Amino acid sequence: MLPIYIIGTKVLRQVGQDIPQDYPDLQGFIDLMFESMYQSDGVGLAAPQVGKSLKLFVVDATPYADDFPEADGFKRVFINAKIIEYSGQDVVMNEGCLSIPGVREDVTRKDTIKIQYYDQNFEFHEEIITGLPARVVQHEYDHTYGILFTDRLSQLKRTMLRNKLRAIARGKFKVNYKYVLGDKNTVDRYLRPLTNTLELA
Numbered sequence: 593m594l595p596i597y598i599i600g601t602k603v604l605r606q607v608g609q610d611i612p613q614d615y616p617d618l619q620g621f622i623d624l625m626f627e628s629m630y631q632s633d634g635v636g637l638a639a640p641q642v643g644k645s646l647k648l649f650v651v652d653a654t655p656y657a658d659d660f661p662e663a664d665g666f667k668r669v670f671i672n673a674k675i676i677e678y679s680g681q682d683v684v685m686n687e688g689c690l691s692i693p694g695v696r697e698d699v700t701r702k703d704t705i706k707i708q709y710y711d712q713n714f715e716f717h718e719e720i721i722t723g724l725p726a727r728v729v730q731h732e733y734d735h736t737y738g739i740l741f742t743d744r745l746s747q748l749k750r751t752m753l754r755n756k757l758r759a760i761a762r763g764k765f766k767v768n769y770k771y772v773l774g775d776k777n778t779v780d781r782y783l784r785p786l787t788n789t790l791e792l793a
């Protein structure tokens with residue numbers, strides 16, 4: 593599988609590039625993304641998490657189907673996605689991220705989104721997604737704008753987590769997948785989002 597980039601790496605803080613239709617071996621890359629996601633027991637994986645600053649993420653929410661029926665068979669590839677509407681109720685749910693090992697926190701997100709994207713065959717879609725898949729998609733979509741779920745926590749929570757994130761960025765964690773750490777001289781700079789990325793998304 594592809595190694596997972598950990599918080600503190602620059603690529604996790606960049607806004608991904610749009611992907612052109614003739615991007616070399618896009619299908620091969622998508623296959624590798626799914627393979628890496630399944631091997632690390634994730635339900636979503638975004639290109640920046642494997643070191644590519646691209647607007648691409650994959651989702652397969654099926655493991656949640658027992659508790660969330662709407663997740664059954666929700667397997668998608670999102671290329672150059674843009675969420676054009678957030679609606680419905682605020683829902684709180686515990687989230688984690690392969691790029692922030694060992695941290696799980698409650699995140700408030702909207703229940704429903706309207707999203708435009710291209711699939712793996714470069715066919716355009718506009719889709720309304722609701723429930724658990726909408727949460728997974730929002731989390732992965734954020735990655736393509738350089739945003740991590742910890743950025744969406746309260747100021748107080750973020751302050752409480754700061755030292756833990758600092759330690760993670762320096763490799764103080766244990767996972768059963770391969771990973772890449774940031775340069776030790778710049779890890780602290782990339783703990784937080786780059787200016788304006790929250791507004792951009």
Ligand SMILES: [Zn+2]
Pocket residue numbers: 688689690691731732735
């Ligand atoms: Zn993540």
